[in-house]
Amino acid sequence: MGIPGMNNQSNGKQWLGITEPISLAGPTEEDVTKTHELEKYLQGAGLYESQQEAVGREEVLGRLDQIVKIWVKTISRAKGFNEQLVQEANAKIFTFGSYRLGVHGPGADIDTLCVGPRHATRDEDFFGELQKMLSEMEEVTELHPVPDAHVPVMKFKFNGVSVDLLYARLALWVIPEDLDISQESILQNVDEQTVLSLNGCRVTDQVLRLVPNIQNFRTTLRFMRFWAKRRGVYSNVAGFLGGINLALLVGRICQLYPNALPNMLVSRFFRVYTQWRWPNPVMLCAIEEGSLGLSVWDPRRNPRDRYHLMPIITPAYPCMNSTYNVTTSTLRIMSDEFKRGTEICEAMEASKADWDTLFEPYPFFEAYKNYLQIDITAENPDDLRQWKGWVESRLRQLTLKIEKYTYGMLQCHPYPGEFSDKSRSFHQCYFMGLQRKQGVPVSEGEQFDIRQTVEEFKHNVNAYTAWKPGMDIRVSHVKRRNIPNFIFPGGVRPSVPSRVNGENRRSSKSRVAGQSQSEKSQGGKAVVLGADDERKRKRLEDNNNSRVSKSSASVSPPNRNVPEDRNPFSATSSCSMKFDDSEVNSMGDQKSEKLCLKSVGEIPAGDSVTNGSATDNKQLDAPDTSNTKEEERLAIEHIMAGPYEAHQALTEEPDELEQDMGYRNQVNDNGGSVKSNNFDSSNPNPVVVEDQVISKETVCSTHSFCNGGLEELEPAELTAPLFCGIPAPVPQKKPLIRLNFTSLGKAVNKST
Structure with a gap:
């Protein structure tokens, strides 16, 4: 066996990968036609260089x-x-x-x-x-x-x-x-x-050796890269998928469907990874220990590997996890996008959707009502380039911290890119969408205080060893309607924003119904599957999948608790924000800022999405009485019943956050007396969006203390100390920020 990852079947044939393929069915004439149309679509999108x-x-x-x-x-x-x-x-x-x-x-x-x-x-x-x-x-x-x-x-x-x-x-x-x-x-x-x-x-080089057809792999990967960029899930540093991550995911699909053309590989990409039960790893070949003693990914022996939520393992020694940046929030977003892709591909098979639907850009600045805006500045282009690289490498920690200290109740959606305000010199800014975890009952007056979490993040960023005067970072809250104009094309805000919340709560059938009328206006050419050829291909798959379902593994993997997934467009029923500029410093010489996320009332659970169907109790060697999709589901279950099937991602604090505990303990020991000069509000004037009267509030902050009212939570001065002899910036007066998530139904009841 000259090629790593090449394995033998019982009938003497060989395949690439750690398991046998799900289907050996070849393409139909319709697949050939639709693959040509797919390639033309990619060419029309300008994805090929001259x-x-x-x-x-x-x-x-x-x-x-x-x-x-x-x-x-x-x-x-x-x-x-x-x-x-x-x-x-x-x-x-x-x-x-x-x-x-x-x-x-x-x-x-x-x-x-x-x-x-x-x-x-x-x-x-x-x-x-x-x-x-x-x-x-x-x-x-x-x-x-x-x-x-x-x-x-x-x-x-x-x-x-x-x-x-x-x-x-x-x-x-x-x-x-x-x-x-x-x-x-x-x-x-x-x-x-x-x-x-x-x-x-x-x-x-190893990836190219481990795929059965390099040309089909390349076309499919080019397609998936374009899809990931359009849907806002292409950025390894932000906790999403980078180029190598997508290459490994596509390569595994090519192994599981070695004779399929890109048209089918795209559809199966979404189908397989919608059902995948993370943190089961995706691997193109078995992990080899090697002879040099280098550490390889193995959660059974390496404690750090147990925190990885979405392991995608590189095939070359030493094998590593290429997606260690993935967080709970970004995994949820990607899982939602996989499910959306599956629904649209199924709609395309019914001639009710096209590629334009799949590539519809994700409306990030319409999907949430509340955002964090992280602005960075420097004194010259070189400083900004260095400062930008450092801050980008630390942004993931802000997501991790918010997840940790809100016990996963506050979900973050980092935007995979940056913006620049041309009216400001040497400026970059980043955005993060915020929403309360949905499908969980909300206690009356429940509040999440992420003030100290933001302070820890800034403290970590300001510890940059190459810090120079002029390097500054500010974190502020901004509401959807107050998003700065410079982030929009041409600096012009869209006049009528689309209502994405309702759109993304639709089922796949209603999504298809809506698309049937929009195809003409989009001007895109539909790429769909013919019914006759689809049935022909399914018969071929049935014949091949029956062999997979009767494999030697007779015990299904045990049930695994997976994080709740929601459509990424979803937001809370209603949001109200209150900006209070009252003084909070008992000494009266400085104003301090505070960002609180508050939910009142109960949010309907709605239709939740999981990372995969629940494990079936059926034996894999049961009689073949199911359809193709059920066969594929069973085959995927069999694939995940490997040596790392028992791996469960830990929810405790990873190593990279432990370094901040000293700072957090110092803050607590000093009674919260830590200074801050740049936690800013996008609007310095106090604004009341929804005037509500709440008779009784139970305030539960992310730092494990509960009090009877907001005033008791307001701290003294907050400022992050700087390291390496860096002079601390001069404190500036800022208004108090309060951000409240409130149930619309609850507000209506109280007002009536």
Whole structure:
């Protein structure tokens, strides 16, 4: 077996993956037709680069390879090597990521790796001499080295093409031109940064080896990347899916349906991952221990791995979880999107929807009534670039903290991108949608106080070791109707926002009915499945799936508690916000801010969505009496009954939040006397949206204390201390912020 992940069936045939395929059915004529239409749709969406741009990328890579070869000879000569060794000195450029996978689009950057010999160091030579060489070249612009990143990288543009250049320092004196970095021995005697840098190339190459049809894989992956970007779930750093995550998910679908064309692979992508019971891992091949003693993903032995909610495991040694950034909130959002995709694909099979429906952009700024706005500023472009990278890497902690300290009752939806107010110099801002967890009874006057949570987040961000004067961060609450205009195209707010809440509570049938009339206005060409060909394909699948259902695994996996899922558009029944600018400091010299989320009354549970159907008690070797979908469901259950089936994601505090406990304890020990200068309100004037009278309030904050009224919760000064000799910003007076989630029905009853 020359290919890792290749396994034998009982009948002597081979397949790729850790389990046998769900279906071996081939495409119908209708599938061929619809796949051509799918490819035309992607071309019409501008997802393929021109031939001229492709040639330009090849020229850049060739030129870059020449530069690193000159660089390594230069430093070899400077280190006193004789002329023969100088001439033998070599470095080599490899590509990875979307470019290596063949799914990059116009304007995309090229992920590259420079592999150098042992005497070419990272700090002095790569970020020293090579950086100097690049900075002196006219073709190179926007050079930005990031040596202290988790994976050190040099970012720049070469003839207008964006390049991310990593460095791997191997334990070799000479780098051969035919170097094979897929071999495990390449990792011997190298540092951690080199292992991480090599991982991108090794994983990309391994993925291409583990899919049965590379062209079908590429088309499907290009489709799913476009879908993820349109639906706002494409961002690894924000806790969603990045390029490699989607590649692994699509690769697994290609293994499970090896003879299917992209038209069917897209549909099965949504169907399989709608039913997937996380945190069961997605793996293209079995995890191998290796011979170098490097740590691999294994929740049975590694405590840190037990916190991972959506494990998608890389196939190259050392195997790692590529989605460690996923949080409870982002997993819920992605699960909702998988379900939405399944519903639309089923509607397309009934000729009642088209690709335009699936690619409809997610209306983030209409989906929620309450948002957090995180603004960052700096004094110059270089500082802003560094500050932006640092803040983006910490934004995930804000989501984790809010989830933790509200016991999962407050759900966050980070927007996977940033905006810039052109009227402000060196400014970026981020948004996070907020809503109370739905389907849970609400206690009278229940309140979530995330004030200290925000303070801890700012404290963590302000601990940036490379902080410079002018680097500032402000967190403020903004209501939907007060979203700043600069985030909208052209700076113009839509005149009539769509009512997304009602739209997304519709069932798939009502969604289909609505789409049947909108197809003409959208101008999109419907891509649907013919009934005759669909029945033909299902008969083929039935014949193949019967073998899967009669597999040797006779015991279904046990029931697993999964987090409740809701449609991501859903929001609470009604929201009211009160801004109170009263003084809260007993000394009277400063105003302090407070952000509270309050729910009054009970929110209907509605139709909840789970990450997969409940585990069936039927034996997998029962007689084949179910339809194709039931066979697929049973096959998916069988797939997840693997060595990690018993893995349950822990809900306790992960390691990355433990570092903040010292700060939290310090705050508590000091009676909450921690200062803050930048927790701001988007509207400094007090506003009352809904005038309600609440006779009795029970206030339960996220910090485990209950009092009889809001006034008792108002703290003294709140300001996060800064590290590394950074001067603390001058405190400014700010108004008090109160954000209340209130049931509309409850408000009506009280007003009457």
